[in-house]
Amino acid sequence: MSRASPRIDWSPVKIVSAVGARPQFVKLAPIAEAAAAAGVEHVIVHTGQHYDPMLSDVFFDDLHIPAPDVHLGVGSGSHGVQTGAMLAALDGVFDAEQPDWVLVYGDTNSTVAAALSAVKLHIPVAHLEAGLRSFNRRMPEEHNRVLTDHAADLLLAPTDVAAEHLAAEGLASRTVVVGDVMTDVLFKVRDEVAARISPLVAQLGVMPGEHYVATIHRAENTDDPNRLAQITDALAELDRPVILLAHPRLVAKAASNGISLTRGALLAHPPLAYPDLVAALLSCGGVVTDSGGLQKEAFLLRVPCTTLRTETEWVETVQLGWNVLPQQIADIAPAVARPRPAATDAAPYGDGQAATRVLEELLARVDA
Ligand code: UD1
Secondary structure, eight states: OOSOOOOSOOTTOEEEEEEOSHHHHHHHHHHHHHHHHHTOEEEEEEOOSOOSGGGTHHHHHHTTOOOOSEEOOOOOOOHHHHHHHHHHHHHHHHHHHOOSEEEEETTSHHHHHHHHHHHHTTOOEEEETTTOOOOOTTSHHHHHHHHHHHHOSEEEESSHHHHHHHHHTTOGGGEEEOOOHHHHHHHHHHHHHTTSOOHHHHHHOOOTTSSEEEEOOOHHHHSSHHHHHHHHHHHHTSSSOEEEEOOHHHHHHHHHTTOOSSBTTEEEEOOOOHHHHHHHHHHOSEEEEOOHHHHHHHHHTTOOEEEOSSOOSOHHHHHTTSEEOOSSGGGHHHHHTSOOOOOOOOOTTOSSOHHHHHHHHHHHTSOO
């Protein structure tokens, strides 16, 4: 790898994308498209971290992502078991493929496993969505981000704030700001579904603008039964229907602790495919979530968001007034019912062309 002149003929360049969890499939979509447009060989490796069709297959189908070339079928397990199984399997895949780049996405166990495997095989590794920090070391995603950033050769930061974090950790020379690839795919899908009726409005009879969309899946909210009971109590008492798009982790934890996800204002619903989610966001009156991606998607669609976490990586959404983080359970209802924030045309997440920039940066660093 070097910063030598780019090759004239890109066809021999090979990039391996390693993915495994729902948000990574969304990020993969614009990269797969940009890779095809650039004429590079793009090999998709799916670790199998997410295996439910609604968390995996529907994203490949709806976002027109080519089927994975390799599927490791790793599945669930404790962090060590899951990450270790991926590591063991990825060594052989990367060694056989010998790509110019391994591209890893976001902050899941699949991300850190792929980065570690690639760096130990001396295969250049690039981290997409580098530099995000919550500074909360209790979050598994925070370890995954920090370890991946320090292992990777190229840090593709989505924002200036992310680049500042990397600089503070001594990683400025490996960093380039490319924008946010989730913005690429969101804008495209938003335009495609603009005329579509929200599946929640169609199926559940809730009124456009008069209901909330909620998701809860993070370990810090689901794994402590008291915390989960308090959060669901607060949502059940909100002033409008709350459609809870329930991740399998949430369903399992609620069931094992006798917590109902359909009571009061709260109504559990299976997770949505991505275009349906975007259509649902466009019709709802507000979002309540602990997802990183959904906070940003809400902001980009100008839907007020309330985030059930003590901190966020997407600080711009808070600074611009579109995201509020209630620090106590009692603060949730007033936060959700707050007046609509002031309009803004700020674009901290880029122009929807980040994936093209990612390809340019990768190709510019492949030897002729
Ligand atoms: C993972 C990521 C998180 C990301 C989230 C998006 C890590 C550490 N966390 O969290 O950053 O925001 O994906 O959804 O990588 N399960 C199923 N079916 C599946 C997948 C999981 O039932 O298809 C169950 C598992 O049995 C497990 C639980 O959900 O009990 C958690 O799954 P896991 O992949 O470990 O983490 P997520 O909570 O999904």
